[in-house]
Structure formats: C-alpha cells, structure tokens
Amino acid sequence: MKFTHITGLIRRTWHGLGEMMGEHDYHKYVAHMRAHHPEQPIPSEKQYWQRRWQEQQRNPGSRCC
Numbered sequence: 001m002k003f004t005h006i007t008g009l010i011r012r013t014w015h016g017l018g019e020m021m022g023e024h025d026y027h028k029y030v031a032h033m034r035a036h037h038p039e040q041p042i043p044s045e046k047q048y049w050q051r052r053w054q055e056q057q058r059n060p061g062s063r064c065c
Contacts, residue, residue: 025052026045026048026049029048030042
C-alpha cells in the first residue's frame with residue numbers, strides 16, 4: 001500500500017470516528033440554524049454542548065452509559 005493510501009484511510013477513519021462521537025454536530029447545527037432560523041441567535045459552541053449534555057441527562061434514551 002502506498003503512503004498516500006494509508007494516510008487517506010487514516011483520515012477517513014478519523015473523520016468517521018468524529019462523526020460517531022458527535023465532533024461535527026455543532027458545525028452542522030450552526031449551518032442548520034443559519035439556513036432555517038436566521039432570526040434566532042446562535043449559541044456558542046460551549047453553550048451548545050452544555051445544552052446538549054443537559055438534555056441527554058434529562059432524557060437518556062438509548063445511549064450506552
């Protein structure tokens with residue numbers, strides 16, 4: 001395997017893991033808010049994660065932990 005193939009595989013794997021862990025969720029949320037709710041203020045990333053974690057504590061659903 002060539003070095004470029006290996007680095008590409010690592011990059012795609014890392015990105016996929018980030019997707020599974022929610023790493024990209026804030027950026028998707030901001031894009032959604034700008035497209036569909038431009039009149040509403042966008043919370044900071046810290047505020048977004050605090051609200052999200054609070055909601056998960058109130059409603060654990062099917063999470064593993």
